[in-house]
Amino acid sequence: MSAKWVRGSVVQDWGLAVIVAVIQLAASSGANASQTGVRSLDAFAYLLLLAGPIALGFRRVRPEPVLLVAFVAAVVYVLRDYGYGPIFLSLIIAFLTAAVSGSRWRTYPVVAVGFLLMVWPLPALLGRDSDAWQIFGLLAWMGVLVAIAEGVRQRRAVVSAREQRAEATARDEQSQQARAASEERLSIARELHDLLAHSLSLINVQSSVALELFDRKPQQAAAALATIKTTSKEALTEVHTLLHAIRSGAAVVPEYPETVGTEPDSPRPEPARPAPRAPAPTLEDLDGLLERTRSTGLDVDTKIIGMPKKLPSVIDVAAARIVQESLTNVVRHAPGATALITLRYTPESVDITVDNTRPTGTAVRTGIGGNGIIGMRERAHALGGALTAGPRPSGGFRVAARLPARPAALSTQARTSADARSEAANGEEARA
Known part of the structure; x- marks a missing residue:
């Protein structure tokens, strides 16, 4: 792995983190104001909105810890009744990064736990209003998210298998050439x-x-x-x-x-x-x-x-x-x-x-x-x-x-x- 490639990856990750931070900070104010019965954004809310994007700067190095930070920030944001909003953007990016490159057993359950804590039944038990269409809609979107992660995993596995076959073929050709020589x-x-x-x-x-x-x-x-x-x-x-x-x-x-x-x-x-x-x-x-x-x-x-x-x-x-x-x-x-x-x-x-x-x-x-x-x-x-x-x-x-x-x-x-x-x-x- 060349130093130039590493520098390019770091620039890309932190550039994405800045973009996500701007979107979450700018759009969360409007989303919070358009929802009724939610708590107004305060300093702690803005800290939670920044926690996920900052963690995304390290998503290639430590994908699973980054997913944990983004997940905790989103759960706390929802349970403190700041409402739903763009804070899920950093969580989605962190999940896709960890699910594609990490273990299914440690990443896919995050979707189910997130649904229980942020959609249903925990919000309903805390007295939050819950809409059936909203519940099933979010459930469907979470299923799509898992399907996207699995599709990317399969695509990478196919590409990796092709590269391995190509390398094996090249090694076999080199071995045959050496044997022929x-x-x-x-x-x-x-x-x-x-x-x-x-x-x-x-x-x-x-x-x-x-x-x-x-x-x-x-x-x-x-x-x-x-x-x-x-x-x-x-x-x-x-x-x-x-x-x-x-x-x-x-x-x-x-x-x-x-x-x-x-x-x-x-x-x-x-x-x-x-x-x-x-x-x-x-x-x-x-x-x-x-x-x-x-x-x-x-x-x-x-x-x-x-x-x-x-x-x-x-x-x-x-x-x-x-x-x-x-x-x-x-x-x-x-x-x-x-x-x-x-x-x-x-x-x-x-x-x-x-x-x-x-x-x-x-x-x-x-x-x-x-x-x-x-x-x-x-x-x-x-x-x-x-x-x-x-x-x-x-x-x-x-x-x-x-x-x-x-x-x-x-x-x-x-x-x-x-x-x-x-x-x-x-x-x-x-x-x-």
């Missing part, structure tokens, strides 16, 4: 890991081989250095194309239902062109995927069970990434081992198993832990699949994943993440 960051991190982990692991292994054979077998060391050069160049190209795609906000080529664009006059929406990228690895190019790994000396065999079929791009890319990361772990942690990749196709799923034998050499120590298995498991779960990884009873290590033949319902954000960007990239030519 977090998912996007995770997808970018996974994509960078997929791009670099395999290449850097091969570079690390080949550099160790080159250092070891540099003096004894320079030709093999030169071959290892050539592999390092090729691998590093490819890795740099992949990173540059990924950064370009991120910076340009590359759109994903959307998948449309088969019914879209089948009618003669039904135009197919023009897909947005993504930024050019090197094609993402897929199971269709399994030999090309294994070529770089085999250049390190790792013996990799493949086994296909079932009839190979074209998988949805997001599934195909995820499966290739799992194979690639599993082989990267073999190169890093099981030197001298052999690996076997088994792909089993069924109508409902594609099962991927990467087994490696016991290592025969010493693993290269990089000094840092990896997140490869975590990333593979997250990728599988995001598609509605599952992945397990652990030592084999006979020695070695096994990574086993089951991916659905059709992806589970993915969120829009997931479709625009790294997996979806890889789908768009499959149809593009590799950049130079």
Whole structure:
């Protein structure tokens, strides 16, 4: 609440108090003179006429005490037989202010008590003249007053509920945006890991081989250095194309239902062109995927069970990434081992198993832990699949994943993440 708003409210309240005071003082004299059998106004009467308006200056700060002051002033004014008059104006304003912002149980009974003390039966018991039409008329006006207060309360409740819903909607949108940003960051991190982990692991292994054979077998060391050069160049190209795609906000080529664009006059929406990228690895190019790994000396065999079929791009890319990361772990942690990749196709799923034998050499120590298995498991779960990884009873290590033949319902954000960007990239030519 700003200081400017507070000052404006104080000015409004005291301005209203002055206006009500002028009306009550000026009009009460005429009302008193026009009534017969009433006491003439004296100093105490004018004090009562001023008590209510003065209290109205504090009506926003202490509405219920202000109502009490105005009520007592009006009751005393009527019971001292000064007659009826504009003194009720301050009471009405005080009642509406307190009834709208305060408790019904503490404000609404004031109307009933006021009727008993100022209209009927107490004035009649004190010997005052009472007119039935006047009694019922005042009763009706009091009912209208309560109805007005209740209507204002309901209106404020509706406005408050709308504001709360709007705030809740805004908070939910902010939460969704934060969650979407977090998912996007995770997808970018996974994509960078997929791009670099395999290449850097091969570079690390080949550099160790080159250092070891540099003096004894320079030709093999030169071959290892050539592999390092090729691998590093490819890795740099992949990173540059990924950064370009991120910076340009590359759109994903959307998948449309088969019914879209089948009618003669039904135009197919023009897909947005993504930024050019090197094609993402897929199971269709399994030999090309294994070529770089085999250049390190790792013996990799493949086994296909079932009839190979074209998988949805997001599934195909995820499966290739799992194979690639599993082989990267073999190169890093099981030197001298052999690996076997088994792909089993069924109508409902594609099962991927990467087994490696016991290592025969010493693993290269990089000094840092990896997140490869975590990333593979997250990728599988995001598609509605599952992945397990652990030592084999006979020695070695096994990574086993089951991916659905059709992806589970993915969120829009997931479709625009790294997996979806890889789908768009499959149809593009590799950049130079």
